[in-house]
Amino acid sequence: MAEYELEQGGLRDRPSVTAKVYISATLRSFFDRRTEVEAKGHTVREILKDLQRQYPDGAKLMFDENGGLKGFIRIYAGEEDKTDVSLWDDDISGASGILLLPLVAGGAPQEALISDERRKAESLDDEEVERFNKHLLLREIGVKGQKRIKAARVVVAGAGALGSPVIQYLAAAGVGTIKVVDFDQVTLGNLQSQVIHGVRDVKRPKAASARDTIRNINRKLNVEVEQARLSADNIRSVIEGYDLVIDCTDNYQTRYLINDACVLSGIPFVFGAIYQYEGMVSVFHYRGGPCLRCLFPAPPAPGLVPTCAEGGTISPLSGIIGSIQANEALKLIMGIGEHLDGRLLRVDTLGLHNDLVRVEKNCGCPVCGDQPTITEVWDFDYEEFCGLKEDEQEEPVEGFTPEELAHRIEANEPIRLIDVREPHERAILRFPGATAIPIGQLARRKGELDPEQDTIFICKEGKRSILAIRTLREAGYKGPMYNLKGGIDAMKDIIFSNEGGWL
Template structure:
């Protein structure tokens, strides 16, 4: 990665402005109209713009809210998830009454509460290699608020192939990053991070946690980038990675340039393979493991040893009576020794024959079994509780 030029890039506006704004729109956007260098023409460009937002979650929520408030004329929202109560801590576009609804339906309704005149299109599904190129070609700009590496690289590669500008953001625990990729006008994501990381190389929000307000900080920065690109004002984060650490309140900027040795993206083959490894909503990621279903577990609950690999606070919400607690992090650190310690602490002189490991839905228990599988003593069977404690609680 070479050192970037110190000159900040500027680009012409992405879209031509609509012919005029109504008196109601002039009143609504009056604070924009008085901005030097932005004014009426900038607002007319926003009204003409068509934007695709990938994800209606932590980052998508502030992005969608602020683009709608700013007056972007057409917003397409793509997401395959439903609203859960644990989303509401950070996904501010949704409300308690939306729990159980599709996120795209909830987000679209929120946009129309804010501005009934915005055209909102929803896709209840994922960005895929099959639809990415058409979607990127059909919009002036894309903002990626996805929660997995595969989709982020798919977005980058589609942008590079089609030429559509892409605003990218990511969050983890107390930190966030933002950058802007404009094909032909600076480096892309693969110039900064050439290879697609393994799907489980970074814990997800459920495992690692995320500070709710961080989503607002990073998502607002992404929306700002979109407005700058649409209107041709300011200097976008092209060749720059904005980094924010919430605990220290510090911002820093990493400059980067195109890698002359990086192969150009010619198709979506690599991204497609990465996307195929990401499970659909409601399924447990990870390798295939030996599972026990709820019916068998209920029938044999007194004959097996149950190990809960969730965090302390999750057990406060619900726990299987008699289960032992061993957080997944301990298994990652110490493997079989961690499990043996818990079993020994329970007064067992030898490993039980049948151990059932569970988490919330099955993803973490599958990972735990993968880690432990190479060290299992002869005669011991490790199984993951299919559907986790969610499935167990649903049987009550």
């Protein structure tokens, strides 16, 4: 190489010139500790070649394995930057001085959930390069990001409305290991929002149906299925060893369970919730950030908030919120962009408002605060907490089964029916002959009830009606009160078969 270069210099038929090259103090130990070295040549190319020949250590410093100049080396002729290869053949023999300097630069690392080590252990084959081409084109993602996605291990809790987009987008994006946890079976009513299931899946386990959909998207992914109800007994083992949990559940009990288990196991989780037309997304317990209990120390007061099953949701809402959850998950995995840790995104799809609310970490938080009182996962008994469950201490609430109530109605017994549901719920399904008093107004309107008459309380699932009876007892109402067990949901097959009560 050196000979060729010298020969080439000779061919040009120019008198040989010796340039003096200043070596930056930071690079001198690779050039025999010299401040200035001499190199033969008229051009940057010739000078570099001569330096390469004279100083093997310097050559190693300046050139990479493929013979290219390393990114941090800069060559100046006077004040002029001659580093770019297109300038290497300019004659610089007249320059006042030639400087070899480092370009000191760098940047903050992107903090990815998947470490560089795990990323480097992955490789992409030709098929994957084709499949994930649109990711590879993105500067922030590229091959490195796609490998992180491939290495990621994610648990999706719930294969329902939110789980549908989350699972499908994680699978499409190439998340290497996806665990789906759901105990439930697909019903016809699920198909309005749970787009991962089809009509053929009705009565099948949701987890199995979700697994089939993932396999249809990408057979190479590792799919794990857990057809179980999350509880204090199993949650730690379900999430242990995974990088991220995505909360796609629909009840407070499981949400608090997931929160506590994730904090105790040191796993961040992406929270998502939907109600009617509104949704929320946040990232909890990410790098010491706040958790669900920092934001909501306790579930909302009993009876105030119907669950999603009771309150209803517009079909695409879960798609919107779930897609944001999946997007957040991918960004966390790759360490790109802004994250929702310490912030709660609220989306109102009816009024078209979005906002970001700051979520502060609570140092008194019972699970992630300075002195935590929750040090192991326990089943947070939401029903007991909310007074929905029969307490042994408390006077039990008597109730009728739908059949018993139907007999009484048919026998024209002197009974009074009180529907404690909200107006929008009654609009869906009216209970014939019932007086409507929403639960929040009961105590105030107890004068409308007749203490001499048997009164039966009705709600959607037979839980709020128990609460209604307790509320009236506390308010001093003494009349006989009964609960409709299982609520209007359990009754509708009997009473509405020929009533035309459906809207």
